[in-house]
Amino acid sequence: MALKVEVYQKEKVRPCSPTPQTLRNYKLSLLDILISTFYNPFVFFYDSPAGGPGRHDYDELKDSLMKTLSVLYPLAGRIKDGSTIECNDEGADFVRAKVTNCDLGEFLRNPKLEDIRQMLPLDPYPNAIDPAQPMLAVQVNRFRCGGTAVAFCIWHGLADGAAMTGLFNTWAAINRGEEPNNPGGLVVDASTIFRPGNFVSSPQKPLSLKKPGKYSSKRFVFGKRDIERLRNDYYQPSEHRRRPSRVEALSAFIWAAVIRASLQANPNLKTHLLTNVVNLGKKLNPPFPSQCLGNINQVVAARWESEADGGGRVTAGFLVGRVAEAIHKVTDDYVREMHAEGGYLRALLGVTKTLHNADEIKVLRISSMCNFSFPQVNFGWGKPIWIGLGYTLEDLAIFLDAEDGGIQVWIGLAQEVMCNLDKDMEFNAYVSFSQIFSEPSCPPQSALCTLARE
Template sequence: MASSTIVSKKMIKLFSPTPPSLRCHKLSFMDHINIPLHFPFAFFYPKPSNKISQISQILENSLSKVLSFYYPLAGKIKDNNTYVDCDDTGAEYLNVRINCPMSQILNHPYNDVVDVVFPQDLPWSSTLNRSPLVVQLSHFDCGGIAVSACMSHTIIDGYSSTKFINDWAAIARHVDFKPSPQFNASTFFPLMSDASSSTLPVMHHPSQRHVSRMYNFSSSNLGRLKDIVTKNSHVNNPTRLEVASALVHKCGVIMSMEKSGMFKPTLMSHAINLRPPIPLNTMGNATCIILTTTMTQDEIELPNFVAQLQKDKQQLRRKLKDMNKDMIPLYTLELAKNAMNIIEKDTCDVYLCSGMSNTGLHKIDFGWGRPVRVTLATHPMKNNFLFFDEPSGDGINVLITLTKDDMLNFQNNKELLEFASPVVESTK
């Protein structure tokens, strides 16, 4: 089992101090209702030509510069998640030695082993008593490295975090540009006076053991899935995420049926970005969810499920378009609470789906090339599907989190293995 040793630990200060006028960053209603967790990205790279001391210096200097633009990540969340005191405390930065080759991590069948490249007990933990941003540089015995970043979901969502990482990498490569994030989400979703009562239930870490595996859908297999959907339904131009999520959902249902001996209704939650109509450079939380249900076994078939998913998307877009802007946060909260209530009542099997595709994460280059693997730590909630672009950019990877017993069944599904394959790397 890989173990780690902390070589150094420091706070990275901002290259330029935050102006007094920006010292108090008001959080939006969307920010406030989010469960305050650190969500954890990790990027793995083959052995760079630079020395580890040079790599660390590049990361530290560029992090200092990018924090001047993403200043709330260097502050402190205050007053029950209502504002960030942008006091330039800085971001935590760890330099860590890991006593195994990187291939031992990347070739392991389960994604759980990547936890070694994150600060201990930090992924998916509370952001209330920790820095909003914690970075770790991990170097392996083989010379390979990993760069991980745990960011406060209270301050930024998945889209915002990818913008931050892309801008950080660009600065590290000395690209001549100036990041332009706007921390103005509260102007679109202002915090309400009774916000303290409008929060989601706290997510508790499960008593069951959850595990995660990453699977790859090649471009050709995605094309095959799209053909199956279009030839057997009225769906036109299904997306990569729609057909891939439909398949993993179906495999999840089959797994559940084999375990219980009967079909159980399902609910799948898809997270969608509200940019646009919110401006693309708006940082913070600006997402909504689509809830798609199946009440019969026939509805889990790919053509039927994708058709229903597209219908649900269209209905949500129409509803949001016609809705007063001030009502969008409350509607989003209502949807999220409905999903949480269903999870608690156990009236149907719930699957959670979100996508990080088309965000450029597979291209993150700090100056020593693109990553061979982009991933997150194992999610604390089961039946979770998280999609990424694969390193080539043509296909798509999905990180699947299930209970340990369910994974043993799920990973042997013949239809899954016909269209997707476990992700491993022969990296030394």
């Protein structure tokens, strides 16, 4: 049964106090510009109020958003040019909707991407970013039972996972009537380190590759015990290698399984790359505030070569060292050297050029959002009972914390590769739960986009 979401109100929410003229222009860094072609789409699901028919107060939520935008003022601005946000207090979109044919419990039994997308306030993947579009849009969706889905679309040029944590925690604290933590450290200037130089990405031509073919997306959950087993299995003190982190171990495990599945689909595969997103906040000296706006991260890559690595059986134990090496080479000196005179951009463009031979070279991108406290976001309604993602997953895996200390992996692969992965007994031996999230079909859209066309 298709979810029915009816939008009944849309309004602009502006900061409760004006942004000073001295803070009018927020400079984007090179890392912001490179990722600024889409929105981060997150949905937090909250159970109906306990003990009766009471409702979550959306007016109160709107008022606290006004206060939050006064702290995180670039989110109320608009794109001025390719490297600047004009902090003009134009505001964020605040949309109210109701789910007319479903209770929250029914929805959570089998959530689908097309249903999650209906709850979003805008299309997270516009063809181009219009200067009139907001940096932040929120849609509150009330289920028949009284439960709520709070859906966010946050322009990626302003927010990575850590920055989203800063937004969510600040807004939640204000809505609970508390003071936010470290409000002065939430807006910083990263462009002095990650200088954009003369590079300004065109919104019409994002720095990405079009993915041919049909993709399937699934959610896999790996329990804490199984991840610890992987970490122990891959720990080889005789090689003077430290015990891998849970993200490193699981990245290598999934990468190996995806390579095996890809080789079954394409025996001509010669090279497979794994990219991980590394949080630079604590690696830089001095460190950046942990939840500030911007993209304080960098992509690193590990490589598997069929000829050099002997082809044949691909194991995670063999690959985990390469994953850990790629991540741990990122130090303050490394970052500053890479960003001197455009070095990082040249390296990124060089890797992108090699990926045009799609038959021989494939890539899996992993972005970990573990340890970002998303499951703790409490607006005064208790913790979310589930978090949904509205991303289009194409050769992309996103890690989120699971309840028991494990990790849930949202991953999208070419349909044939996903089919082969499902048959991989070694992979499935560690999966505690799996769920189809999206299968090849027409692109899903938000209810607001549908409403605008009618």
